[in-house]
Amino acid sequence: MARQGDAQLQQSADPLRQRIIEAADELYYAHGFRAVGMDALRQHARVSLKRLYTVFPSKESIVLAVLDYRHTMWADEIAAAVAQEGTPRARLLAIYDYLAGWFLSDSFRGCVFINAFGELATESPAVAIKAADHKREFRRFMEQLATEAGFSEELGDQLMLLAEGAQTTAAITGDSAMALKARRAAESLLSVAESTRAQSVR
Amino acid sequence: MARQGDAQLQQSADPLRQRIIEAADELYYAHGFRAVGMDALRQHARVSLKRLYTVFPSKESIVLAVLDYRHTMWADEIAAAVAQEGTPRARLLAIYDYLAGWFLSDSFRGCVFINAFGELATESPAVAIKAADHKREFRRFMEQLATEAGFSEELGDQLMLLAEGAQTTAAITGDSAMALKARRAAESLLSVAESTRAQSVR
DNA sequence: AGAGTCGGAGAACGTTCGTTCTCCGTTGTC
DNA sequence: GACAACGGAGAACGAACGTTCTCCGACTCT
Numbered sequence: 001m002a003r004q005g006d007a008q009l010q011q012s013a014d015p016l017r018q019r020i021i022e023a024a025d026e027l028y029y030a031h032g033f034r035a036v037g038m039d040a041l042r043q044h045a046r047v048s049l050k051r052l053y054t055v056f057p058s059k060e061s062i063v064l065a066v067l068d069y070r071h072t073m074w075a076d077e078i079a080a081a082v083a084q085e086g087t088p089r090a091r092l093l094a095i096y097d098y099l100a101g102w103f104l105s106d107s108f109r110g111c112v113f114i115n116a117f118g119e120l121a122t123e124s125p126a127v128a129i130k131a132a133d134h135k136r137e138f139r140r141f142m143e144q145l146a147t148e149a150g151f152s153e154e155l156g157d158q159l160m161l162l163a164e165g166a167q168t169t170a171a172i173t174g175d176s177a178m179a180l181k182a183r184r185a186a187e188s189l190l191s192v193a194e195s196t197r198a199q200s201v202r
Numbered sequence: 203m204a205r206q207g208d209a210q211l212q213q214s215a216d217p218l219r220q221r222i223i224e225a226a227d228e229l230y231y232a233h234g235f236r237a238v239g240m241d242a243l244r245q246h247a248r249v250s251l252k253r254l255y256t257v258f259p260s261k262e263s264i265v266l267a268v269l270d271y272r273h274t275m276w277a278d279e280i281a282a283a284v285a286q287e288g289t290p291r292a293r294l295l296a297i298y299d300y301l302a303g304w305f306l307s308d309s310f311r312g313c314v315f316i317n318a319f320g321e322l323a324t325e326s327p328a329v330a331i332k333a334a335d336h337k338r339e340f341r342r343f344m345e346q347l348a349t350e351a352g353f354s355e356e357l358g359d360q361l362m363l364l365a366e367g368a369q370t371t372a373a374i375t376g377d378s379a380m381a382l383k384a385r386r387a388a389e390s391l392l393s394v395a396e397s398t399r400a401q402s403v404r
Numbered sequence: 405a406g407a408g409t410c411g412g413a414g415a416a417c418g419t420t421c422g423t424t425c426t427c428c429g430t431t432g433t434c
Numbered sequence: 435g436a437c438a439a440c441g442g443a444g445a446a447c448g449a450a451c452g453t454t455c456t457c458c459g460a461c462t463c464t
Contacts, residue, residue: 118317
């Protein structure tokens with residue numbers, strides 16, 4: 001019927017669900033997960049508690065939805081950053097320029113998956129899994145970028161480690177220049193990889 | 203008495219305080235800070251709540267004491283790891299072998315300062331400051347190691363980023379091989395630094 | 405117009421938190 | 435042996451948590 005059809009339409013796009021996720025993302029990322037209660041979330045998302053619990057069955061499900069949201073946002077944005085670079089070298093270094101922009105944003109407070117892992121992983125296995133999946137996929141992404149450019153998977157791992165280190169260090173010390181330092185380190189690793197590749201090709 | 207003498211030998215200053223700190227360290231590190239209540243800490247440290255509050259005025263003060271404890275432990279251990287290496291190159295790489303051993307321990311769950319920052323920094327400025335101080339001191343340590351070996355401070359920063367990235371990645375994915383990957387990346391950066399140093403010297 | 409559904413505001417519930425307090429047995433001292 | 439001081443176990447406190455429920459006004463559909 002019409003009502004059922006409306007409900008299905010609403011669910012597929014579901015602006016309410018999205019509004020809750022984005023509000024939760026802001027609050028959880030800014031203050032930590034346990035520090036933000038359902039009432040603060042209700043207020044920030046401008047939703048009644050009743051509606052909130054019709055969309056999500058529990059706080060943990062909201063946390064997991066926020067992690068999903070951040071994961072796809074991150075994946076899309078770094079893919080876009082890489083896509084607009086032409087040379088293999090520039091594509092491998094694009095991540096550090098993306099990080100540089102991120103570090104400068106006011107709300108930057110490190111990687112939400114690292115924060116969630118530290119705070120919730122022991123008590124919520126689902127959070128631990130999502131964090132591990134996210135990091136594994138990023139690692140896989142860098143490895144593919146490396147092999148597509150004719151380098152070893154290992155180089156991708158190394159560039160991933162630099163990006164991870166830059167995120168935590170920039171967050172805690174507030175020094176956004178860490179992105180540039182990681183980039184220069186990556187350039188050095190690339191030059192080493194290029195010379196060994198030249199040797200092995202010959 | 204003999205018992206008192208033993209206690210003093212074991213712990214020069216305040217064995218009760220030390221016992222509380224170590225119990226808190228174990229629980230907070232394993233489960234997160236907010237997840238561990240004072241009652242769980244009381245139980246694990248085998249101290250009554252009353253005595254606990256005579257030693258520390260609040261939970262936050264215990265958290266800060268734990269961070270101090272971890273900081274000096276970390277500083278002492280990496281200094282010892284570096285000290286037993288002879289060549290400048292080995293001294294710069296010693297950190298990654300230290301990390302490899304740490305990653306293999308059952309209780310390893312990443313850097314407690316990163317975890318504390320993510321969970322508590324917004325609500326407790328003192329925690330944010332301690333985390334930043336810790337990371338700054340580690341950075342300074344690596345920079346000094348680099349300059350003592352005749353390299354640039356920048357190289358120390360780069361090696362620091364690799365160590366930080368290895369910590370978080372190993373914690374979340376459970377892959378302790380990250381220490382070795384970071385080490386090999388560091389070796390590449392060292393070889394680049396050695397060649398440019400040779401150029402500049404000449 | 406009237407019956408029935410929906411959702412908003414927020415009270416209520418049971419639990420847990422950090423912190424304080426009460427009771428009471430054990431000490432050391434004169 | 436009397437007594438003050440200490441400390442252990444855990445009750446008590448107010449606040450805040452996640453979650454559910456109550457009330458009630460505003461809609462929809464015939």
